[in-house]
Structure formats: C-alpha cells, structure tokens
Amino acid sequence: MALDETTRSDQARAWRLTLVFVGVLTILRMAAIFTTPLELYPDEAQYWLWSRHLDFGYFSKPPMIAWLIWVTTRIGGDAEPWLRAGSPVLNALTALVIGRIAQRLYGGQPNGKWIGMVAAAVFSLMPGIQLSSVLITTDTPLLFFLALMLWACVALPDAPPRLRPWLAAGMGAALGLALLSKYAAIYALVGLAAHLFLSRQARRAWTPVMAAAFLAALSAVFAPNLIWNYQHHFSTLEHTVANANWKTGRLLNPLELFRFVGSQFGVFGPAPFAVLSGGALLLTLRKRLAQADIMLLCFTVPPLVAVAAQAFVSRANANWAAAAYVAGSVLVAAWLLRWNARRWLIGGLAVQAVMAALFLAWVIDPRTAEAMGMANAFKRTRGWDQTVQAIIERAREEQALRGGLTAVAVDDRFLYNVAAYYGRDYFGTPAAPPLRMWLHEIAPRNQAEVEAPLDAALGRRALIASLEGIYRGKIQQDFKTTSDLQIVRVRLDKKRSRRTDLFIAQGFQPVPRDPVTGLPPTPKPRP
Secondary structure (H helix, E strand, O other): OHHHHHHHHHHHHHHHHHHHHHHHHHHHHHHHHHHOOOOOOHHHHHHHHHHOOOOOOOOOOOOHHHHHHHHHHHHHOOOHHHHHOHHHHHHHHHHHHHHHHHHHHHOOOOOHHHHHHHHHHHHHOOHHHHHHOOOOOOHHHHHHHHHHHHHHHHHHHHOOOOOHHHHHHHHHHHHHHHHHHOHHHHHHHHHHHHHHHHOHHHHHHOOHHHHHHHHHHHHHHHHHHHHHHHHOOOHHHHHHHHHHOOOOOOOOOHHHHHHHHHHHHHHHOHHHHHHHHHHHHHHHHOOOOOHHHHHHHHHHHHHHHHHHHHHHHOOOOHHHHHHHHHHHHHHHHHHHHHOOOHHHHHHHHHHHHHHHHHHHHHHHOHHHHHHOOOHHHHHHHOOHHHHHHHHHHHHHHHHHHOOOOOEEEEOOHHHHHHHHHHOHHHHOOOOOOOEEEOOOOOOOOOHHHHHOEOOOOOOOEEEEEEEOOOOHHHHHHOEEEEEEEEEEEEEOOOOOEEEEEEEEEEEEOOOOOOOOOOOOOOOOOOO
16 A cells, blocks of 8 residues: 555656646747747638638638637737747647656556656657647647547547446547548547457447447547538538549659658657657567557557658658657657666757757757758748738839729739738738739639639739749730739848739739649740
C-alpha cells in the first residue's frame, strides 16, 4: 500500500510538472502571436472568410477550421492574433491528452511515472507543432480530436462493461469531429481496423452494441459534411483528390519519396523521427513489440506509408502525415524510457527546445530571422497589408476621378483572400466596388472562383490586380481594352519584393478556354 501511495504521489507530481511545462509553453506561444508583426498567411485569410458564413463544408476543406475561428474572433475581434488564438490552446490540450494516453498505457514500466510528461514534451516540441502554434491550420483540430479518439480507445478495454458503449460512442464522435477538421482522419479508422485485425484482446473488448454505438456517433457527426458535399457536387472531396495530382506529371518519383521521408525529420524532429522509424523496424524484426506498441503502431504506420506511397507516385506535402504523430509521440517516449536512453531523450528534447525558442524569437522579431538568413521562410506572411492598401488607394482614385469602377478583380486566390481580409473595412462598404476573381481556367479551382467570379456586368470597367503580373497578358485577352498600367512593388526583406500589376480593363468578354486543358490560349505579343 505504501508503494502504491508513493507511486500515485510520484505520478501526481509528474502530472503537475506536465501542466506547468505545457502551460508555460502555451503562454509563450500566445505572447508570440499577440506581439508578432507577421501578417496572415493567405490560407489563414481564406479560413477567416469562411468563418463569416458558417456552413458544414467549404470548397477545399471541411468546416472545423472556420468554426474554430468563428469562436475566437467572437471573443476578441478580427485582428490576426484572435484568428490564431485557438491553435496554441488546442495544441496544449492535445499534449495533455497525449500525456494521459501515455500514462495509461506505459505507467507501469520502469520510469513510467515520467512517461506522460515525456510524451507531452515530445509532441509539444515537434517542429511541426511549433509552427502550427503560431498559425491557424487544419492540422491543429485534427490532432486534438484524434488524441481524444485514441484516449477513448485506450480506456475502453478496462472500462466497466456498462460504460463501454458510451466510450465507443465517444470514439465515434471524436473521429467524426476529426474528419470535420481534415479528411486525413480516415487513417485513424484504418488504424482501428488494423488493431482489431491484429489483436485478439482488442476484438474481445468490443461487442456488437459498442460497434453500433461507434458507427452511429461517427455517422451522426460526419453526415452533415457528406450532405453538404452531395449538395455541392462533392467539391471538397474532388479538391482533395485533385490535390493528390495523380493525373499529371511523371508517375514513380523516388526523389519525391526521398524528400518526403527527409521532411519528416523536420516535422517530428530529428531524434524523435529517428527513434520512431528505427525503433519500429528494430522491435518488429526482433519480435519484441509490446501489445501497447502494436496498437500505437497501427495508428502511426498507415498515414506514413500512405503518404510515402503518394509521394512516390506523385508528390506529398510534409504535413500530410501529421496524423501519425499523436500515437508516434507516445511510442517515442515509451521506447526511450524503456531503453533507458537518457542521452537520446535529453539531447533530442534539448535540441527541439532550442529550436522552439529560436523560432519564437523569429516570430516575435522577424529581423532576427533575416539576420540569420531565414527571411524566406516568412515571405508569405509579410507585405500583404501594404499591397492591399495600394489596391484600395488606386480604386478610390478611380472612383473619385475617372468614372468609377464596376469591380476590383484579382487573378490569384492568395491575393483575393488577403484583399478580403486587409481590405475588409473598405470592400465591406456600400460605396466600394465588389471584389471579384478572374477565372484562369474553364472551371473554378478554389472557393473565390466559385463564389465571386468576374462576369460581364461587373467587368464593364474593372481595376485588375495581377500578382507578379504572371497572367496579365491572358487577362488582357479577356477585355476589349486595357490601360493605365501601374506596377506596385512591396519590399519583403533586403533581397525580396512582391510585385502587383494594377490596370484598368473594360468590356469583359472572356476568350474561349480550351475544352481539354481548360486554359485560355497563349496571348500574342503586343506591338
């Protein structure tokens, strides 16, 4: 009894330290997002636009990100920090849930009293989590709800029989919310199926009633998004498939596979990914995997293998396998403590703590990043407000002195999103011309092109803003006349600037797009 009391006391102390660690880190991250001069990334501005009109789905993403921004901006307003405020909070909660998962699974192994804190630290100090804690991204709610699902899954076998159907329903609801965050949550369903297939103990824990409760809760939560997709011609699913890029380019790309695998050292961290990949291979070959290891690998391996395969046949972004690292964080912590690998543990976490501190310094004062040659990493979060104000200034001039405008049209979704956000006090007024999107291809490729396409009525006399002037020639083909070119350059850092071409275009008559490629013809050189 004395030993049990001592163990409980040690675990309570470790949990208090975990709360302190996660709390301090969250406060630092909140301070960074409230003090940084960095502007919104264009995708963040897009999510803000979605949050103005709540729905069960959007063109390229499920709805959770918009719902989250709606909550935080209702609390503090539409300034950049309040758009992002949900990220460090949800990441903190995810770390704490991961700590509880680790404690339940591995608390009885040697050094088990520290397992929860180590797992929470591995997750919290991931480079990918460092980045997502100062931005608002779909991965943040995804990982939180996946952690809740995994926590319920871990608790289920030891729960009283009368509570198991409720836990199964909770698992289903959490998975449904994860799917409403990002469709990558489907990997968790694959992981659950793999665990049930491999583990007789797991199969015995489930009953038909529990399975029905799980599926009913999952269906009830996720069904509204499926209905929305059906009503909108499955646009989100179609965009997700198109993002895989299987129809274009060269299939079988070993270099892309190599790049993806290498990028995971940057997402999860050098030491943690080495431990995760090396440990999984070594323990599997030696047949020394514990039952808990097998369960967590079932949730870790599918996203990594699936996205690696995607990279091999086409391409893959580094964060597409982020769903692996909820269970992966627990595995790394468990193996390092089991192996008594203190140098790996302390060294790996120390390196990532230094990286976290350095990254926060860059966010708070981007000049430090510029001085260290890292300015390029922040170029998409700088200069947008100044660009938008230049567009607004030209629009006001045209409205006041030159016969007015029927629209302000842009040719890039990034520019549309930031113009809507940083120009919200202008474009939201009755006197301002509407903000519209010029369509490059025959069919819409993003939400702006779906909801705000430029048409003939609004294209009678439009101010065009062409980002970097890339499509200027093709835009000119779509109008009877164009005139009054103005080139705006916004300095991003000592070496880089952003160019926007502003000009007046009258008489919108778009040339036919190629029915096969969907693209307009290549413009002829003008004399």
